[in-house]
Amino acid sequence: MHRYIIKRLIMLIPVLLGVAFIIFAIMNVAEGDPVYQVAGPDATEEQLDALREEMGLNGSLIQRYFRYIGNLLRGDLGTSYISRMDVMQLYLLRLPNTLRLASIAMVVAVIISVPLGIVAAVNQNSWKDTIAMVLALLGLSMPNFWLGLLLIILFSLKLGWFPSGGAEGVVSVVLPAVTVGVGLAALLTRTTRSSMLDVLRQDYLRTARAKGVSENNVVMHHALRNALIPIITIFGVQFSNVLGGSVLAETVFAWPGVGRLVVDAIDQRDIPTVTGALVMTTMLVTVVNLLVDIVYAYVDPRIKAQYTK
Amino acid sequence: MADNILEVKNLKKYFKTSRGMLHAVDDINFTIERGKTLGLVGESGCGKSTTGRVILRLIEPTSGEVLFEGKDVTKLSKREMRHMRKDMQIIFQDPFSSLDPKKTVSQIIAEPIRENRILTGKENIERRVLELMETVGLAERYINTYPHELDGGRRQRIGIARALAMEPKLIICDEPVSALDVSIQAQILNLLKELQEKLGLTYIFITHDLSVVNHFSDDIAVMYLGQIVEKAPAEELFEHPVHPYTQALLSAIPIPELGHRRERVKLKGEITSPVEPPAECRFAKRCLECNEKICKASVPKLIEISPNHFIACPLKQQEMGFKI
Numbered sequence: 001m002h003r004y005i006i007k008r009l010i011m012l013i014p015v016l017l018g019v020a021f022i023i024f025a026i027m028n029v030a031e032g033d034p035v036y037q038v039a040g041p042d043a044t045e046e047q048l049d050a051l052r053e054e055m056g057l058n059g060s061l062i063q064r065y066f067r068y069i070g071n072l073l074r075g076d077l078g079t080s081y082i083s084r085m086d087v088m089q090l091y092l093l094r095l096p097n098t099l100r101l102a103s104i105a106m107v108v109a110v111i112i113s114v115p116l117g118i119v120a121a122v123n124q125n126s127w128k129d130t131i132a133m134v135l136a137l138l139g140l141s142m143p144n145f146w147l148g149l150l151l152i153i154l155f156s157l158k159l160g161w162f163p164s165g166g167a168e169g170v171v172s173v174v175l176p177a178v179t180v181g182v183g184l185a186a187l188l189t190r191t192t193r194s195s196m197l198d199v200l201r202q203d204y205l206r207t208a209r210a211k212g213v214s215e216n217n218v219v220m221h222h223a224l225r226n227a228l229i230p231i232i233t234i235f236g237v238q239f240s241n242v243l244g245g246s247v248l249a250e251t252v253f254a255w256p257g258v259g260r261l262v263v264d265a266i267d268q269r270d271i272p273t274v275t276g277a278l279v280m281t282t283m284l285v286t287v288v289n290l291l292v293d294i295v296y297a298y299v300d301p302r303i304k305a306q307y308t309k
Numbered sequence: 310m311a312d313n314i315l316e317v318k319n320l321k322k323y324f325k326t327s328r329g330m331l332h333a334v335d336d337i338n339f340t341i342e343r344g345k346t347l348g349l350v351g352e353s354g355c356g357k358s359t360t361g362r363v364i365l366r367l368i369e370p371t372s373g374e375v376l377f378e379g380k381d382v383t384k385l386s387k388r389e390m391r392h393m394r395k396d397m398q399i400i401f402q403d404p405f406s407s408l409d410p411k412k413t414v415s416q417i418i419a420e421p422i423r424e425n426r427i428l429t430g431k432e433n434i435e436r437r438v439l440e441l442m443e444t445v446g447l448a449e450r451y452i453n454t455y456p457h458e459l460d461g462g463r464r465q466r467i468g469i470a471r472a473l474a475m476e477p478k479l480i481i482c483d484e485p486v487s488a489l490d491v492s493i494q495a496q497i498l499n500l501l502k503e504l505q506e507k508l509g510l511t512y513i514f515i516t517h518d519l520s521v522v523n524h525f526s527d528d529i530a531v532m533y534l535g536q537i538v539e540k541a542p543a544e545e546l547f548e549h550p551v552h553p554y555t556q557a558l559l560s561a562i563p564i565p566e567l568g569h570r571r572e573r574v575k576l577k578g579e580i581t582s583p584v585e586p587p588a589e590c591r592f593a594k595r596c597l598e599c600n601e602k603i604c605k606a607s608v609p610k611l612i613e614i615s616p617n618h619f620i621a622c623p624l625k626q627q628e629m630g631f632k633i
Binding site: 202203204206207208209210211212213214215217222225226299300301302305 | 362
């Protein structure tokens, strides 16, 4: 098991280098020369060259890439063109806000969706199932920025229960978290339901009933435990989507997280900030995916056996 | 009077399908004496497994009675039924899919003990699990393994230990060896036989393999499309099969002897659909001796033609001088 984890960690390195290169290359293609932007229209050719040197923009794309990776390994993501602050610092300042939003959204989504999916599966084709599936369909099809706006109209403007933006106090997280979490909850409800339906038909559930196990225990101990793998998979994969969704939600709700940081940086053509934030976020997602793979092993002894081979 | 542990009366199980009611089990009657084995044989899809499951109410019956020690289990509440499962257990056909892949051997065997509060206390339960493993011939070292790490024979031993854990009086063996290699089949059959002698168990042995059931059963009931067509003591059935379907089945058993060939009764024709079947002999369409007038007149009744030998063939019944 430990060997497996170490192997996977080593495999992360080429993945991250590749991803960093793609992001770096795209950002370089997309920009005009940022030197003009920073220096202003009146700068002389010498000033521009000096600035280029100072901003690390001299040399070929490949040279700059390796310079960037070298700095990255030392934890240096460069300096923001706009605020002149260290990008790593900017990122770390915003990250807790985003993680708070994302984790609350995910926890709430799981608390709602897994029981809902179980109830839907156990009562397949009943009215409970229908209601759960209609809710899930709604949740999946609603674009979350639009949902965010609707929530603001109803709960902030009309009812005044929650603030429409900002990150002050516990209540301010409610609307953004709902906005981010609804899509995930809908997807998890559907996944839980279909996975449970699959397991509920298995022979070993009949065995459990024949043993005289109560129906509750049959569903919770035998069925749910076996149905968990697809649920965990979706949960893990959706982590990146939640981060993506939070970019929109953070914009709608003026939530000072990484999403807002990136969106603002794009507006201001702040290349180092965008690149740095994307590279860091990619790392985060990759590590989360690894964690999900490790969790599999603890949930399913058959997968553990494969890992240790 | 015989000590009948189980009495099944007019048991029916119909399934709703888009084309109408599927008569999976249609008006079945039989009794089993305590400590004996009833073999339930028939081809795939004849309703033998459904019969076993309906008796245990793993599937709810459509109508009929199942009297276990005189008590009708079909009338019990869910809670009473769970209590009743202590006495009536089942061993499933497929030892691969019928065990929860996420539980270890000891968890699988201990669960019924714990759930039904047969024993309490961790040590007591563990001692009992080890005892059961020894009874079914599973080495102690397998106690913490998972089912997927074991072969079919050992898995089936888990299934048996798990059934025995509740100290049942009746065990329904639903094709317990058909998924196993022939060499292992013999081991498991011998084990079941030994357990019966030691613990005084009663078995309903469901199988499509007549040679298995011959060595194992006191009585044999032959099923065809949801109905019992012939029922007799094993020896009698093998020596004097009367129903044309039983005769055809028996002629299909290979004889392990060079140059010895038995004349094979080959069945032709279409199998009657179990969905809304007509009120006639369900075997009529494939029967070589079918007489349109007699066989398609009504649903055949099971009649005792000699002591303990029942058949449901109107033609044979008439030939023997019984009124139908």
